Amino acid sequence: MTHPLRKPVTGIPAEHRTLHRPLIARRADFALTATVEPEPQIPKLSLSNVSLSYATNSSGHLVALKNINLQVQPGEFLCIVGPSGCGKSTLLHLIAGLHQQTSGEVLVDNAPVQGPGTDRILIFQELGLFPWLTVAQNVEFGMRMKGVPKSERDAKIRDYLRLVHLQQFKDSYIHQLSGGMRQRVALARALATEPDVLLMDEPFAALDAQTRDLLHDELERIWAETRRTIVFVTHNVREAVRLGDRVLLMTFRPGQVKREYQIDLPRPRHLEDVHVAGSAREILDDLREEINKSLAEEYGLEASA
């Protein structure tokens, strides 16, 4: 049996295998995927005109997100990049139901999000693994909350720990694991609740390059095996191109969708691929503009303070 990822990519015309910037990119509210995939599918996630502002204690409001329009198809791997402070993490929290948007609508399977739900699991940047539980108990947590019977839980713990190659560490506590292993526990814990959507907030940012490479491969494999919808936030453009079907670039404060890029490179990909590097280059040029803006604002604030 061939691995699903080893199969040659078909259905993508050769001229589309390189990155192309959609003509309509300047109109962020246009659902790009609709033109690429003609099937009339209900999107897994749909955000329309979503805005979020915070009341700051000094001067009025800080607009974190402004008029975000976004659709994610079932099984899609979407990556979101942007400068720090663009609200990309906040966007994930909205989808996860941990925050409430100020205006607009967040739909999952065409139904508005009302608080957290185990159909959407967020993997936090800091992971939020529970240090008082063993690896197996961490993976079990979501299922226990749901009231899954014990025998079924045990079977699933085995399955998901095998999936992330951590069977022999099931009785370890979190502090006994390396950074990469903790990432895999978080992944297994999230997957064990069998969510439709996996939300990942810069999960690999704190890892060394080798571990990250490895986890990219594993994540791609797990995604192919489980067919989850993934929304992956990162500040690393090359990582986004390496993983995503589509990359979304966000602007610095207020966070808006600046551009979308369809990544039709064949899988499995590698971080060092020429095509990955080339596509990343293009996005990076656009991103740099936003980074400069954020730097200007930060230095500007410093100067005036």
Next chain:
Amino acid sequence: MKRALRYILFYSALIGVWALLAKLRVWPPYIFPTPWGVAETLWAGFADHSFWIAIGVSMRRMLIGYGISVVLGLILGLGVASNKFLEQTIGGLLVSLQSLPSICWLPIAVLWFGLTEKAILFVVVMGSLLSVTISMETGRKQLPKIYSMAGRNLGARGIQLFWHVTLPASLPYIVTGLKQGWAFAWRSLISGEMIFVTLGLGQLLMMGRDLNDMSQVVAVMILIVGLGYLVDGLFFKAIERRLQQRWGLTSAA
């Protein structure tokens, strides 16, 4: 092994110096007791059961008083930590009340409850309630937000979230608070018993003074230290160490 040797050496030297000073009769025995006199008193006290009874009475008061203040303190601490209004009102009051030595509650206790068991329990409760409450409150407040977010994200709600996330996550703080609360309760109890004479170790200590029996004073002091160490240094230490190992906090200590 090396540590045990150090202990033995230190304590035998200490007792040796004590014995030497007593033997030389630098001070008369009613001012400076001899080690063998103290040992004899300890032996006699346990033999005629008077020490056992005192320990029993004091421990019973501790268990009741401390038990009450733990339950009240946990509830109060959680309440104060979760509500801004309570935090600014009751929270502030608690901090200022903490500067009051617990024995200052004795006059009130005696006027309210008379010379009864309740009065002494009141002093014990007031002595430890505040520190249990305050450490529960700080524990709850210092709890990283990520744990409750992760818990909610994984489907925990309401009482489930409290029982499976909030409580275990704040356990290291709670244990510290319980330990501190025990130490305060112990101090309050002994001082209460000393002034307010109805059985117990504190009363035995005071009796030694009344009889001008220096050996009894020192023997009871040794008992108080020994019991305190047994609970504080062995029982709570063991729990703390287990928690720290599990959480991976040992290197920080």
